[in-house]
Amino acid sequence: MTRTRMILWGAVALGLVAVMVLAFSAGAFRPKAAPADVGGPFSLVDQTGRPVTEKVLNGQWNMVFFGFTYCPDICPGTLQNLIRVKDQLGPAGKDVRIVFVSIDPGRDRPKAIADWLEANGAPAGTLGLTGTQEEVDRAVKAYKAVANKVGEGPDYTMDHSTVVYLMDPRGRFARPLPYSLPDEIVTQVKAAKRGD
Numbered sequence: 001m002t003r004t005r006m007i008l009w010g011a012v013a014l015g016l017v018a019v020m021v022l023a024f025s026a027g028a029f030r031p032k033a034a035p036a037d038v039g040g041p042f043s044l045v046d047q048t049g050r051p052v053t054e055k056v057l058n059g060q061w062n063m064v065f066f067g068f069t070y071c072p073d074i075c076p077g078t079l080q081n082l083i084r085v086k087d088q089l090g091p092a093g094k095d096v097r098i099v100f101v102s103i104d105p106g107r108d109r110p111k112a113i114a115d116w117l118e119a120n121g122a123p124a125g126t127l128g129l130t131g132t133q134e135e136v137d138r139a140v141k142a143y144k145a146v147a148n149k150v151g152e153g154p155d156y157t158m159d160h161s162t163v164v165y166l167m168d169p170r171g172r173f174a175r176p177l178p179y180s181l182p183d184e185i186v187t188q189v190k191a192a193k194r195g196d
Contacts, residue, residue: 068104103147
């Protein structure tokens with residue numbers, strides 16, 4: 001190959017690389033983000049014993065977390081942080097609800113959940129959900145959450161996810177929220193509501 005042809009082919013190759021770099025930076029080769037496959041159908045009961053489905057999430061923003069009322073620290077701490085979030089949101093928090101889903105239906109019947117929410121100062125409108133083991137398992141699976149029984153006898157405990165799921169007013173997953181950072185949750189909820 002002559003020196004002229006080598007220079008020509010080198011220039012063509014550099015040109016192709018430049019086009020690819022420009023196309024990539026413009027997004028031409030970036031895969032489209034797939035919608036998050038979190039959430040979906042469920043059939044549970046609320047803390048009054050009323051049957052509900054995933055449609056109960058429609059019409060407002062929901063901060064959903066999974067836990068159990070016998071939890072010694074993470075679950076009450078998460079609830080307290082979400083209560084602080086509601087307070088910090090002020091008027092912007094009127095359409096934001098806290099939703100607690102028990103992963104321990106053997107002990108967490110509706111009355112137990114209602115008592116736990118009241119004892120922890122949950123604001124009016126907070127929703128507590130439970131159901132049969134099969135119903136709870138389906139909800140856990142739909143949210144890609146974790147729920148595992150640890151130990152035997154009456155003093156067993158539960159391993160579970162700590163993420164808080166922000167669901168939009170159409171019941172769709174918007175983003176995960178850090179359970180232990182109320183100021184960051186406020187920032188994230190406000191951003192989601194703005195569409196950022």
